[in-house]
Amino acid sequence: MSTTSHTSTVLEEILNNKAVHVNLSASRLVEKALSNNEGTLTSTGALRVTTGKYTGRSPKDKFFVAEKSIKDKLNWESNQSISEEKFENLYNKVMDYLNTKEELYLFKGFAGADKSARLPIQVINEYAWHNLFAHQLFIRPAEGELKDHNAEFTVISAPDFQANPEEDGTNSETFIIISLEKRIVLIGGTQYAGEIKKSIFTVMNYMLPENNILSMHCSANVGKEGDVALFFGLSGTGKTTLSADPNRRLIGDDEHGWSVNGVFNIEGGCYAKTVNLSKEKEPQIWDAIRFGTVLENVTVDEDSRQADYDNTVLTENTRAAYPIDAIPNVVVPSVAGHPNTIVFLTADAFGVLPPISKLTKEQAMYHFLSGYTSKLAGTERGVTSPEATFSTCFGAPFLPLPAYRYAEMLGEKIVEHDVNVFLVNTGWSGGSYGEGSRMKLAYTRAMVQAALEGELDSVETVKDPIFGLHIPSHCPGVPDEVLQPKQTWSDGEAYDEKATELAKKFQQNFKKFSNVSDSIKNAGPNV
Template identity: 75%
Template sequence: MNSTSIPNELNALLKGENVQVQLSVPQLVEKVLTREEGSLTSTGAVRATTGKYTGRSPKDKYIVEEDSVKSKIDWVSNQPISEEIFSNLYTKVLEYLKVQEEVFVFKGFAGADKKYRLPIQVINEFAWHNLFAHQLFIRPNDEELLDHQSQFTVISAPNFKANPAVDGTKSETFIIISFEKRVVLIGGTEYAGEMKKSIFSIMNYLLPEQNIFSMHCSANVGREGDVALFFGLSGTGKTTLSADANRRLIGDDEHGWSPNGVFNIEGGCYAKCINLTREKEPQIYDAISFGAVLENVVLNHESRVADYDDNSLTENTRAAYPLQSISNIVDPSVAGHPNTVVFLTADAFGVLPPISKLTKEQAMYHFLSGFTSKLAGTERGITSPEATFSTCFGSPFLPLPATVYAEMLGKKIDEHNSQVFLVNTGWTGGEYGVGSRMKLAYTRAMVQAALEGELMNVESVTDPIFGLEIPLHVAGVPDEVLQPNKTWADQAAYELKAKELATKFRENFKKFTNVPVDIEEKGGPTA
């Protein structure tokens, strides 16, 4: 396959009479309903279900092993696939889409900073997927649309299923990125999040080439212009904690940190909404209005009211909506350099402190470690919290070696004197199944104290096992909650579990062979 064959084949598809380009939100909602892809909720949102794939399929994600990129990609964390397999599947998918009754195309951008943004187009078999893309990515104005020239294309055909014996995949599902052809090919899964995370993976390759630190984090800004970042995997609280009525939201999931400051990669939010209430998360709750997309949320048959407590389809229920659905946002989604960086972890062991202040070495160590617990539903097969290490709090989306991103973080901390905190939104008083999840009100109080500088000189104690600096007092939080050992009824059991986790940290860190020695010695567990 020569270097021009894919664009030519793609152009042939895009010129088809069945192609609907840049439909408005009302038009897409109408298409969803007339095509019976979903239903309308009581608030005007579209609700769709995704069948058996209710989360990402990381084992079915590949990067094409092409000459221009194969020496740069971290093949320990990313799966290679041959150019031949990609070419054959690509041709099959395009031929499949050509004979569909309708195909939907969205043109937009990834990256709110116009200096670094990537023009993209998303081609969908489903109208509701195109609505999702419209709400999640950055929408062009009329003038930008006239000059829009896509530099990357996402093609999603959920009903096209691969035959592993013939097509060379592991299953019927495939998510393939070709950096040379500038195409993402998705098939066999209806889970809309694959489109979002594929673009993120692409930006995690392209941005560092421009000396921009790409980050899996949410971000907001205070009244004084102070910027905060929240790193963490799905379900650790990035979206919830960044949606603060007293701070303006920059974005809830993906950002770049350039020489000018922080910018959002996306134009919308993709929030978990299991157990969602207006009382706990009013911004998210109220954003689920006309044009928003609800994924796998159960509705009352008659009233069409969403039951956010019902997890019968999955724990990983989702809401997709544009940033403009939230009142206090930064528009455009660009701000200054971060004053505070928060690492979020959901510790199923129940032994990490709910908040601790990190030295630079500890920040580098915990960023590289990326410890958390995979929460139910975010990936296929995960039914209860599972302790895991996801490098840089986003290993599935990082094409380059982890040290590339970690070194960029270290430089940014030095350049801008950013303060870094580790916040445990997981379990307290015992491990999962014994203890309870940390109260959101406590976490909010601790994060607020960190953002307002109240923890800079507060009295603290050093955790004897993890070496972390724990504040002894935080307004609005009982003192005993701050020290994990004081929340356990059985002290011996606590110490045993804490040392078990410390050992897991050390074992995991052995995979990093080219990290400065002082990061491991000064950043990791001390006992």
């Protein structure tokens, strides 16, 4: 088949297969996965699987097809291209491969809880557990919606098919290729299910702004008074943990849109990190890991079938995928009003950023564009210890369009809705990584709660001399000395040296944003 056809033709080709299982229930998919020896059950009934060589995303293997209609719109400085010819040849190879399989699995659903902005999608899988993953992570059709479902984007996942880099134009045997014109995502050579989820998020990051809707890599929740909070941050910074608040209702875990109507979840589930998970610290996530949940790369005792979340022999990027209604206090449907508070989360491995600071509008734009954090072990191939990184808009790997498109939209909405913005460091205190210690979750929770409830609005602040951040002098539930990062270091000169080093990294990184105003440029560190 020529890839000039639409997604409906893709489905017609797949249906030539001997057996295509369409929208099986979670129970049926678990049965299929077990009978195919794809995984095992844990003591809580979750399906435990391993993903082999790839235990995280593979960004160097992700491509956009260089199609005429989108070629001038995309940001090619941070995205890779592949030719239409290479894509079509590889597509045909994958389709031929899948048609040799006796069974395939098809999920039909949606991305986007707001019906006026949602994208009908379909996911075709070689593995039953991958289809279970799609079933749990995307929005499942309500009764009656499946009959009239017409997919506008198709994900085809064939993990056991490997590319030939010399012949197929890829960088390795692995590929994640997005055709925005043909509306197809082609995935092969990797068993890591996160590629399925993130490919659709990338697609939404292209399509939503085209319709004047801001797409965001963030979690969101809402309080009893209807106040909405957004939590931006890369993987491992605490989005899932901090948004799963028993005193607030969860809107969504990871990916959202912000339209003229307010905020809506793009997904129908949660993809939570489970490393060092405990019932005491994260009871909602702990309790969500039950029958139907997919546990990725978690070590399990062969006899008791109990999960050992502290064991990272396979990877630190252990994950649990479960439907959002596995969390007890969620918003149904996953839509809410405009945000009152925005929290930027960073895991600072230098240990010099304050645990919480209030940002001016210009500082908010500066830190949103900077997207500083420490890339944590296991979230990408080859990362074994935290590394300082700057990921534009806290989601650079998933942004097809130039960064200023997203930043301008966020800035306009902050002003329009008078949003309070905070920078919260969930990383290290008392020293850099290897010397200091990770910020206590109880302290972070107390600071976030104070920010959301307005308890910091009238608190006196101290301006950091290097970063220019406005640090509260007091926060309920947190020792005052913890709020001032320099006071937690035993060596003040060592702190100044490390803080200056990080400030220079901020300045160097921000040089690439030549098209922003001086007020935003000057809102960063001053060395």
